[in-house]
Amino acid sequence: MASPTKKLQLNIIDNTATGAHMAVGQWKDPNSMSRHKDRLDYYVWLAKTAEKGKISSIFFADIYGIHETYGGSADATFKSGV
Template sequence: MAEERPKKQWIMNAFAIFSPGHLAPGQWKHPEDRAGDYTDLTYWTDLAKTLEAGKFHGLFLADHLGIYDVYKGPGNSAPALESGAQFPIGDPL
């Protein structure tokens, strides 16, 4: 008699970034799109509630700890640091 294997569990995680758009350009045209509200706390709490209702296991919030240093010449971190642009995205200096 063959031994039964334990059932595998499907783990679902969502991905989000602190930006109105990342990998789905043009979604902003959809009438129900709320990506522009990414700076509003209710956007994130509503997303968490939706994911929880869908039985998701987690939400990965992408951030960026490096500096995009190509604006106004290579190796130039001043514009990114002065504006807090993408360094990190969710918590500017």
């Protein structure tokens, strides 16, 4: 009896903020597309790229605020970064 075919699902996670906590300074790279995240053509490009690569889904993480607060204020985050 043959075993069932296994399928791999590929997904994209895109942080909608221009500077993600895992890619600090990425916006400085001239090849970075993050500077275009306020334009529709960026999302059309992303969707076409995903479709071309047979990607199953795109998850948009929307983190425009701060991740943590210390002492009930965001001052520490703004002073020293996340």
